[in-house]
Amino acid sequence: MAVQTRPATSGMSKRQRAKIGRGVQYAVLLAVVVVAALLADWGRLQDQLFNLEVARALFPTVLTTALLNTVLYTASGFALGLGLALVLALMRMSSVAPYRWISGAYIEFFRGLPALLVFLSVGIGIPTAFNNVSFNRNVTVMIALGIVGSAYMAETIRAGIKAVPNGQLEAARSLGMSHGRATVTVVIPQAFRIILPPLTNELILLTKDSSLTFVLGATLAQQELTQFGRAAMTTYPGMTPILVVGLCYLVITIPLSVLQQRLERRFGPDGR
């Protein structure tokens, strides 16, 4: 064990005090867990939340329909949002002033609105305002999620582009690349490497925002995870469907985090 290198002076050493402090923290944690475990009604919890029979009844539809729809809605919305965001970011840095204004106004507007309002506007507002315009439901979802994501991602991308050292652009220009060519070939790829973590963040946020598609109404085949879970709760007793659906979200988001870490490691500590 620890060897006293110094003759003990009066009272406790700093290390001893730290040791006792840690011991107290463990004790508090243990006490909380024990009290919670004693107070919980395990029988009811199992019946209401961890009901295996109910859980089994949800499969495989929860995967083949609900999870699949969540992934599809999110992926299409993210793809559209990313494209839009890139255009908006470039517009915001344009030398043409009206482009900067339009992009700035768009970002401020849609960043400030609750996603639910965007869904309602796209899903109900547009068909009402323009009599003959009605999109396929999947397209409506894609547009709504794309708009929600694009406002945030535009700022993320702009930050990434600004974070690329100016020397990279100068080197590209000195080799004869035009400004546009240099931006596409050199600056944007490096910007995306920088913004990989916040972009993953945005993808995860969109995954959860896809639950808002319920305001558009859905057939059984169009239900995504949250709506599926809520519908199942009216069929089965207890809250087990919510737990199952919650785990399904983690099945999507945790691999995304792992993928992000993989990609970051692959691109290496970016040498400047």
Add this chain to the structure above:
Amino acid sequence: MSDVKIEISELRKSFGELEVLSGVDQRIEAGEVVCVIGPSGSGKSTFLRCVNLLEQPTSGRIVVDGVELTDPDADIDAARTRIGMVFQQFNLFSHLSVLRNLTVAQRKVLGRDRVKAEETARENLRRVGLAAKENATPAQLSGGQQQRVGIARSLSMDPDVMLFDEPTSALDPELVGDVLDVMRGLADEGMTMLVVTHEMQFAREVADRVLFMDGGAIVEQGRPADVIGNPQRERTRHFLARVLNPTHAVSAVESDSDHG
């Protein structure tokens, strides 16, 4: 006179109120190696960066290879393919391998096909002694290696003129030699070079002409033996005394400019 590669007249550059270049004239002939020395803030880097218009001059005329770059209608991108530039901070494209650093502009700007671009790239990597590193990423290379890749990248465009902006200033001392060797080789092959540098020994041995800049103007110029060995102007002497004897071991400003 042989043909003039770079002709600069009445070059001025201001950043806001601050005038950094106050009327610089210069003619550089084909195959000439010109080193620019001077204290920091003297405008020597700005001068170099004006030659390929990385800095837009406030006024004046710059002609490279018979093309007036300061003409607003000049095709600056086309002109830059013939003017190589090497940066103090290397500025290698950090997301690309060494080989792709050398091929990307060849392919996208000169329109060379992959085979031809890679052939040219490998030839230039051999030239700077880094043939084995084509698959490395810039982050895996030492500063000296990165700078040699930077030189090879410029050479892959087959430039007529090379500009060097303090190419060894960001390097650890033991890595400077390799880079200077590559530059010496280029000079021997007859490349027209304009080099901003603090390497007095290199300027002495390799330069055909040395320009001493101070306060945004060329104060003194001539053969290196004259400008560095026997400076005529007080400001040049003062600068050289500080550069060549930075610790003030011997009292400054004599003909002590012969360094150890």
